[in-house]
Amino acid sequence: MPQTPKKSTAKGTAKREVPAPRDRAGNGGETHQLPVGDEVMTTAQGAPLSDGQNSLRAGDRGPTLLEDFALRDKIFHFDHERIPERVVHARGVGAHGYLETLEAIPELTRAALFQEKGTRTEAFVRFSTVAGNLGSADLARDVRGFAVKLYTSEGNWDLVGNNIPVFFIQDATKFPDLVHSVKEEQDRGWPQAASAHDTFWDFISLMPEATHMVMWTMSDRAIPRSLRFMEGFGVHSFRLVNAAGESRFVKFHWKPRQGMQSVLWDEAVKINGADPDFHRRDLHAAITKGDLPQWDLGIQVFDDAFADQFDFDILDPTKLIPEEILPVRVIARLTLDRVVDNIFAETEQVAFCTQNIVPGIDFSNDPLLQGRNFSYLDTQLSRLGSTNFTHIPVNAPRCPVAHFQRDGHMQTMPQAGRANYEPNSFTGADRGPRADPDSGFVSAPVPESGDKRRIRAESFADHYSQANQFWRSQTPVEQEHIVGGFAFELGKCEIEGIRTRMLANLVNVDPDLATRVATKLGMDLPEASESAVPPRHDLAESPALSILKSTPQIFAGRKIGVVVTDGTPTESLAGLRKAAEAAGATVELIGPTAGGVQLGRRKVPVDHAIAGAPSVLFDAVALLPSADGAAELAKRKCAKDFVADAFGHQKFVAHSSDAQPLLTAAGVEADGGVFDLGDRSADEFVDACTALRFWERDVQP
Numbered sequence: 001m002p003q004t005p006k007k008s009t010a011k012g013t014a015k016r017e018v019p020a021p022r023d024r025a026g027n028g029g030e031t032h033q034l035p036v037g038d039e040v041m042t043t044a045q046g047a048p049l050s051d052g053q054n055s056l057r058a059g060d061r062g063p064t065l066l067e068d069f070a071l072r073d074k075i076f077h078f079d080h081e082r083i084p085e086r087v088v089h090a091r092g093v094g095a096h097g098y099l100e101t102l103e104a105i106p107e108l109t110r111a112a113l114f115q116e117k118g119t120r121t122e123a124f125v126r127f128s129t130v131a132g133n134l135g136s137a138d139l140a141r142d143v144r145g146f147a148v149k150l151y152t153s154e155g156n157w158d159l160v161g162n163n164i165p166v167f168f169i170q171d172a173t174k175f176p177d178l179v180h181s182v183k184e185e186q187d188r189g190w191p192q193a194a195s196a197h198d199t200f201w202d203f204i205s206l207m208p209e210a211t212h213m214v215m216w217t218m219s220d221r222a223i224p225r226s227l228r229f230m231e232g233f234g235v236h237s238f239r240l241v242n243a244a245g246e247s248r249f250v251k252f253h254w255k256p257r258q259g260m261q262s263v264l265w266d267e268a269v270k271i272n273g274a275d276p277d278f279h280r281r282d283l284h285a286a287i288t289k290g291d292l293p294q295w296d297l298g299i300q301v302f303d304d305a306f307a308d309q310f311d312f313d314i315l316d317p318t319k320l321i322p323e324e325i326l327p328v329r330v331i332a333r334l335t336l337d338r339v340v341d342n343i344f345a346e347t348e349q350v351a352f353c354t355q356n357i358v359p360g361i362d363f364s365n366d367p368l369l370q371g372r373n374f375s376y377l378d379t380q381l382s383r384l385g386s387t388n389f390t391h392i393p394v395n396a397p398r399c400p401v402a403h404f405q406r407d408g409h410m411q412t413m414p415q416a417g418r419a420n421y422e423p424n425s426f427t428g429a430d431r432g433p434r435a436d437p438d439s440g441f442v443s444a445p446v447p448e449s450g451d452k453r454r455i456r457a458e459s460f461a462d463h464y465s466q467a468n469q470f471w472r473s474q475t476p477v478e479q480e481h482i483v484g485g486f487a488f489e490l491g492k493c494e495i496e497g498i499r500t501r502m503l504a505n506l507v508n509v510d511p512d513l514a515t516r517v518a519t520k521l522g523m524d525l526p527e528a529s530e531s532a533v534p535p536r537h538d539l540a541e542s543p544a545l546s547i548l549k550s551t552p553q554i555f556a557g558r559k560i561g562v563v564v565t566d567g568t569p570t571e572s573l574a575g576l577r578k579a580a581e582a583a584g585a586t587v588e589l590i591g592p593t594a595g596g597v598q599l600g601r602r603k604v605p606v607d608h609a610i611a612g613a614p615s616v617l618f619d620a621v622a623l624l625p626s627a628d629g630a631a632e633l634a635k636r637k638c639a640k641d642f643v644a645d646a647f648g649h650q651k652f653v654a655h656s657s658d659a660q661p662l663l664t665a666a667g668v669e670a671d672g673g674v675f676d677l678g679d680r681s682a683d684e685f686v687d688a689c690t691a692l693r694f695w696e697r698d699v700q701p
């Protein structure tokens with residue numbers, strides 16, 4: 001039966017407050033924000049609606065009327081809800097925060113945000129995976145984007161970086177080829193969010209300059225445990241310019257104050273199934289509960305003399321400058337303190353552009369950076385559909401904006417005054433703005449000369465030496481993971497010639513690495529491929545390149561999954577919770593079902609049912625079932641997998657003596673990483689967890 005229109009229950013006569021429009025400088029603009037709460041529903045034009053459930057029709061069962069402007073208004077907007085997703089970095093998560101200057105550096109830069117200690121600059125950050133589509137899973141083996149928009153008092157500065165300090169290619173013209181090769185293959189549409197396929201490794205094996213970067217992407221850096229636990233890098237050399245016009249080169253680093261941590265590949269695969277939103281959920285949870293993620297902003301500053309004597313070309317984005325040679329100086333701290341209200345309006349519409357810099361910061365001649373500067377504006381036009389994307393609140397500068405740019409799609413600033421050009425002879429409000437040689441942006445006066453040619457500098461020719469340095473700087477555990485990464489990915493290549501060619505390149509990186517990958521692939525080791533310059537294997541090791549060597553021992557921000565059942569002793573649970581909280585970690589309860597457990601006389605809610613919460617979602621686990629509960633769980637595959645995986649993934653495991661049947665059913669034999677809480681305290685367990693994994697456990701994947 002059709003519904004007869006009901007009387008609206010909303011307060012139809014409530015007076016609606018109309019917020020102030022955006023001013024000339026781009027500030028305000030709250031008209032963009034629909035009020036939230038007990039408001040009268042309206043059309044996009046603001047007309048109040050009396051019925052949100054039924055369209056307008058002639059008679060109870062008659063045709064819908066063309067004059068139903070409310071239906072048309074709603075469906076029209078819905079039909080156009082989607083915009084093109086980003087061609088790369090489509091899947092991302094954003095958050096608001098601020099950058100606080102810890103050290104003023106006026107001698108290095110005139111950038112307004114670095115003139116005084118304590119200056120706070122509003123920030124928006126978007127983390128992303130590169131290859132996957134918008135709906136792909138978070139734990140893809142991939143580079144993570146680390147894009148930071150800083151709304152400085154002299155314009156927006158976008159530091160559009162990654163969590164890996166080098167890049168695959170040296171010249172922007174190769175970027176479309178690189179991206180085509182890694183994305184789904186055009187004749188079949190797969191794989192999604194994965195580099196483990198023929199076209200990617202075909203391209204990489206033919207482009208030796210990519211070898212250094214794939215050492216990183218096959219390492220644990222490409223499967224971070226949390227976006228909070230990874231570093232960020234500006235990658236290119238930029239310039240800092242001071243008030244006297246003197247400039248120096250600079251590389252930017254983001255160092256997570258939470259330490260670094262990654263997952264194992266087997267965990268990544270399972271997390272993607274159990275919780276494809278693992279990273280975005282983790283970031284959201286940390287910020288909303290006040291465990292605010294922070295990164296130190298560090299700089300490596302150097303002059304031409306350093307650049308000239310350095311072993312590699314500082315303009316080559318496939319190279320880094322080891323921190324042991326040029327230490328990172330911390331100058332500011334980034335804090336993320338607010339999740340977005342609306343994913344589309346903020347995370348999706350945020351438009352990062354590498355050419356967004358401010359007085360005091362400048363570009364270098366890195367050919368990749370120069371190409372990027374050309375590309376990002378373009379992509380925003382095709383994604384956001386208008387040159388006026390700077391009016392969208394997440395993109396709008398927080399400082400005054402004054403220019404003679406006019407009109408275009410979705411112009412939202414009613415620009416006043418008579419003149420829309422300059423020079424003009426008007427005065428006062430009709431005159432409009434003028435450029436100012438003293439306070440305006442001045443490019444660093446770097447002399448340039450040379451013949452116009454399509455050429456790759458000889459100083460860019462060494463593709464293997466830093467790859468070897470990266471390899472030798474890793475711990476044996478990390479080296480084994482790299483071998484596993486290559487073997488998995490190349491094992492997915494159907495064309496044998498591609499595998500062989502890649503192995504031949506790896507011989508140049510390190511014969512031991514190549515041999516181990518070949519063994520895992522069951523292939524013979526080929527001769528080394530031809531190399532433009534002889535690879536060096538004598539560069540000093542750089543501990544900063546290893547996660548395990550350089551990360552602080554810290555368990556704060558991590559999560560312990562605690563298995564409980566009816567009858568779990570409340571004192572052991574309370575003891576564990578106390579120890580975890582003292583370390584800044586969280587405890588989540590996992591019950592046999594989602595319905596909670598009976599502890600004494602209380603029914604206690606749980607966070608997860610064990611069938612839906614595999615141990616890969618936690619950093620360490622504790623098994624505190626009652627004796628009956630353990631016997632029941634020991635019969636269930638999900639519970640046995642929970643324990644066996646935690647052990648196999650080299651996690652710290654705590655258990656009560658009642659839990660023994662479950663450990664036995666899972667095939668776990670106690671070692672130094674397994675804590676019987678009958679013998680050892682919860683504090684000892686949590687203290688051990690600061691090592692994050694019990695790497696001594698010998699587990700064959």
Ligand code: HDE
Pocket residue numbers: 086087088089092126127128144145146147160161162167171172173175233234235236317350351352368369371372375376377379380
């Ligand atoms: Fe990007 N890149 N990129 N890129 N990139 C984009 O811009 C491009 C490169 C990076 O969260 C696109 O808005 C070219 C290096 C991040 O919104 C596009 C080249 C680094 C993000 C684009 C590069 C990055 C992007 C796609 C080689 C690390 C996500 C959507 C010359 C230093 C930003 C968009 C966000 C996004 C082009 C290489 C980082 C198409 C042509 C090197 C973090 O414009």
